Amino acid sequence: TKSRFVLHKISKEEAAYKLCRVKRVTRGPKGTPYAITHDGRTLRYPDPDVKPNDTVRVDVSTGKMMDYIKFEPGNAVMISGGNNM
Numbered sequence: 001t002k003s004r005f006v007l008h009k010i011s012k013e014e015a016a017y018k019l020c021r022v023k024r025v026t027r028g029p030k031g032t033p034y035a036i037t038h039d040g041r042t043l044r045y046p047d048p049d050v051k052p053n054d055t056v057r058v059d060v061s062t063g064k065m066m067d068y069i070k071f072e073p074g075n076a077v078m079i080s081g082g083n084n085m
Contacts, residue, residue, distance in 0.1 A: 017066060022046075022054045035065075 020037035025046065027033050035046040041058065043065050050056060053071040058064070069075065 017057050018060055020056050020058050022052055024052055
């Protein structure tokens with residue numbers, strides 16, 4: 001794809017998790033809190049500090065949230081698309 005990305009190998013530890021962006025945090029039936037991620041995953045009982053646009057690290061085998069990164073000024077990002085690239 002126009003030489004923008006280069007494939008590289010990842011270790012077993014990196015293959016065990018996935019980074020997901022939180023789209024929405026709401027409450028379900030009986031007040032159960034849950035978060036919806038960009039790829040459609042539903043994480044029940046997320047950390048109370050997790051808000052929309054934060055990034056969570058999800059364990060691939062169990063589907064549970066391992067930790068999170070707040071979306072705030074000063075954090076490093078990687079832009080993969082858009083008009084201003």
